[in-house]
Amino acid sequence: MTGSETPSPPYAQEASDAAETAARLAALDRYAILDTNPEKGFDDIVLLASRICATPVALVSLVAGDRQWFKARVGFDACQTPLSQSVCSYALLQPGLLVIPDLSADPRTCGNVLVTGDPFIRFYAGARLETPEGVALGSLCVIDTQPRPEGLTPEQATSLEALARQVMTLMELRRAQDSLRAVNAGLEAQVVQRTRERNRVWEVSPDLLGVLNADGYFETSNPAWQTVLGYTPEQVAGTVFFDFLHPDDLPRNHSAWDAALLRGEPALSFENRYRHAEGGYRWLSWVAVPEGGKVYCSARDITAEKAQGEELAARTTERDRLWRSAQDIHLVLDPDGRIVSVNPAATTLLGREPGEMVGRPIFDLVLPEDAGVTRDALAHAERDALPSFENRLSHADGSLRWFSWVAAPEGGLIFATGRHISEEKKSAAALAAIEEALRQSQKLEAVGQLTGGVAHDFNNLLTVIKSSTDLLKRPELSEERRVRYIGAISDTVERAAKLTGQLLAFARRQALRPEVFDAAQSVRSIGEMVGTLTGARITVSISVPDEPCYIDADSSQFDTALVNMAVNARDAMNGEGRLSIAVSGAARMPAMRAHAVVPGPFVAVSITDSGSGIAPAELDRIFEPFFTTKGVGQGTGLGLSQVFGFAKQSGGEIMVESTLGQGSTFTLYLPRAECPAGRSEQAAEAEPVTNGMGTCVLLVEDNREVGRFAAETLAELGYSTVWAANADEALAELEKVPFRFEVVFSDVVMPGRDGVDLAREIRRLRPDLPVVLASGYSHVLAREGVSEFELLQKPYSVEELARVLSKAVGRRRRGRLASQT
Known part of the structure; x- marks a missing residue:
């Protein structure tokens, strides 16, 4: 019946599964009993249960999806309660009888609001209501406000279970009565509906309907006679049917009439022409059934179909003519690619007779290199119309011929048309060669222009650098001029770097x-x-x-x-x-x-x-x-x-x-981009140029001169350096002493594994070890970007190198300190 909200009943939350719930709800739907009016049979049962068990409350409780509903009740006002308050749901967990002597002492129900509050129920006994298929629907339960340590007597328990079976008997009887009423109502409705439909069909049918008597007159006829042939019912009834016929059809109709009335054949189907009231004839297709000395007739106007048949015959003749005379190959294939039919163009285009090709797989003619695309095309053509595709077929003389195909499925077959395009292919190849030559010509012109421009600008820059270095070699050079020439070299290098940057930007690299x-x-x-x-x-x-x-x-x-x-x-x-x-x-x-x-x-x-x-x-x-x-x-x-x-x-x-x-x-x-979350307008804190203080750097550089210069520069900055000539050597150095290095400084473009791949491998092995990459140009960087790692653009100054290494090492040390705290 009822229960507490905390904890929720096990049946609703833990013990019940989706299959049992679905079966119960489906059964309740079949019985169509929920929310129905009170019925005396059920009321008598709860009254008997209350008196037999000497309880103030008795209920027929049905457990629905989110509630329990009471078909009959004694001593309880509510007609339903939420399922979350149900005690009856426990009765569904076991067959037979569930008895709880003291609800306030049972852990399943002690917190129930109807136990702790009004009406302070204490005793519960429920017999499960079960369908013949074994689906539990609810219970017939009795309830008392006083505990009953002794529960029910054997006679009371037996009686309660017997009454529960009576509840199910009433429900089965009720369902059977409902079904019978529904069947009777349905049959009556069908009789009315079919009579109405028959009359309606007679009125609206486009087919001619009539009953022909033994004298050859139509006793009744429907309105279609006037629609199709222009005759009123009176005209039809007053004319012997032979007078409607085309003279050429009289012999066949006399035979049909004899078969229907004299020989008593069960049903006849035939065609003839009936004269229209305004002249001319209409083709009719008849079905005639003789019965009781009369013939019941139905005729359909097939004049249009006859005309279409004649047109189809003419088109078939035209199609056959096109099939024979077409210059394109027409193929009919089965789903496996076997040739069912082929037109005579095969002889002209492939040197093969149609009879020689029928029954062979199309793949016998397809160039092996084109078999894959042909197989894919056939698979597509089995489902839908095929867009144009091309392949090569072998000629009887061993040469290859290019064909462009379209195909479509119909009736389990594939209908394909192939146009010979070998000459077009030759022309396209020649045109492509001319276009490629033109592109190469334009490319050479652009390369020449680029080369000239780069050579001119770089020669100017190299002139400044060469002159400055020559002047720096002079022994009597003053300090002021030495500083000026060194500055000129530095400025020229920056101008050269800017020039290469502009060139790379144009190349989108x-x-x-x-x-x-x-x-x-x-x-x-x-x-x-x-x-x-x-x-x-x-x-x-x-x-x-x-x-x-x-x-x-x-x-x-x-x-x-x-x-x-x-x-x-x-x-x-x-x-x-x-x-x-x-x-x-x-x-x-x-x-x-x-x-x-x-x-x-x-x-x-x-x-x-x-x-x-x-x-x-x-x-x-x-x-x-x-x-x-x-x-x-x-x-x-x-x-x-x-x-x-x-x-x-x-x-x-x-x-x-x-x-x-x-x-x-x-x-x-x-x-346009979205505003970044948590965007800060403050400038990033500048990293100071500091001494390396012996910090160990793994230097990776394949160029000997650049590597030697970088190692010397790092030494001047106070760093300890281990130089590896490639990525494999670098990984080997890391493996020797894993925690020796605090930063890796690597070139990007190197033989074998490049710097980006090396950096990602180091990140996989040592996520805490920072990697700084250096490059003036790299297709890898241009394609993938540098957001993963610090990048130092070549040419770089000593100050830039010191700053980026200090930044990387400082970030690592701050991260380690934060993880320790």
Whole structure:
């Protein structure tokens, strides 16, 4: 019946499983007893149970999904209670009788709110209600407000179980009565419905229906006669059926009439033509059943089908003509690829007679290298229409022929059409060779232009370095001049590094350091430098939105791109004019060059000048390396190339709009990024340049000269160095003394395993050991980025080397200290 909320009954939570619950609920649905009105039979049973067991309360309790519902009750007001308060659910756990002498002393029920509170029930006895299939539905229970240590007497227990069986007998009888009523109601409804349907069918049927008497007259006819043939019921009834017939059909119909009435054949099917009331004839397909001296007839108008049959016959003749005369091969294949039928074009195209090919697998003709794609195509064609594919078939003379195929399935077969394309293949190959030659020519031209530009700029830089080193060798050189020449070498190296960086950016091979930053803030910050670059005679205006415009890119290269575009604009204005820089959001990137419109969001950075503009013929060349319209010595032609390469590598694009005599607008589109969580605007703490204090560094460098210089530099900085010439040697050194090193300093490009692979292997073996990578250029870095490890770009200064090593070692030591505390 009822129970406490804490703990919940085991039947609801632990002892019950999904299968038992589903079976119980399904059985209750079949009995259709839940929430029904009281019934005297059930009420009499609970009354008897209460009196036999001498209890104030007796219930017929049915356990539903989330409640227990009482079909009959004595001494209890509620008609149902939540299942979470059920005691009757315990009776479902065992067959027969469940007796709990004192609910307040039983651990399963002592906390029940109906035990601890009103009505303070104390005694429970319940006999399980069980279907003939053994599914427990609930219980017939008796309840008292006084404990009964002795429980029920044997007679009371036997009587309670007998009454429980009577409850199930009543439920079975009730279900049988419900089923019988449903069957009777259904049969009556079917009779009414079928009569109505028969009459309705007679009225609305498009087929002609009628009853023909022995004299050859239709005693009854449905409305379809008027729809199909134009005759009223009176006209049909007053005309002997032979008068409706086409003269050519009379002999066959006389035979059918004799078969129906004289020989008594059970059913007849035949076709004939009936005259229409307005002239002409309609083809009818008849079914006639003789019975009791009459013939019950049904006829369907097949005039359209007859016309279609004639048209189909004509089309079949045309299709056969096309099959025989087609220049393409037509094949019918079974699902295994075996040829069922082939048209005569096989003789012309493959030198084989159709009879020779039927029954053979198509793979006997397919070039072995094309068998895989052919097999895949057949598998696809079994399910759906096949897009065009190509393969090669062998000719009877041993040569190969290219074919382009389409196919579709129908009726368990594959219908395929193959067009001979060997000549097209030859033409396409010749065209491809010409296009490749043109590309090679263009590539050679670009390489020549690049080589010339690089050689020119680097020869200038090398001249400065060579002259400075020659002057430094002079013994009488003053200190002031020595410092000046050393500074010139250092500045020239930085210029050379900048030149290689711009070249790498154009080639989209530069190792970028992407980070999420506010493009609007970067433009604000660089605005003052742009004013310095352009000079006092150029008015610079900057327009940025108040809200941040975050992008995920290399901030340094972004600044470089802005400077390059600003310098290009300055030179276009000959040092005088107006320069505007604007930042805005863009929902899409417009179509330009080879790509269509790209949906956003994007951040657009535009630089507009009032210069001379760009000729339309030169718009497609301005991003080529070393292309410039400036005079000799006024520019390298790499500035816009860097912008182009940076935009492409960052997932964006650079667009230019220009009008001669009015100026140009360059717009840099970059994908917009989400604001990083917990973003801090504080600048990162600068790592001081400190002495290595004997810190042990594993140096990995395959170039002997670079390795010797790096080892000497590290020694000067106070580091202890072990030099390995490759990744395998480095791993061997780590294995010798695992905790000897505090940092690994490795080149990226090395024979065998490169620096990135080495760094990842070290991270796997020693997650706490920091790795610093060094490279001037690497396809590995350009492809995968450097976010996993510290990167030192070549050429690097001694101060940069000291700072990055100190930063890596310091971070490791701080991490170890934090883990200890």
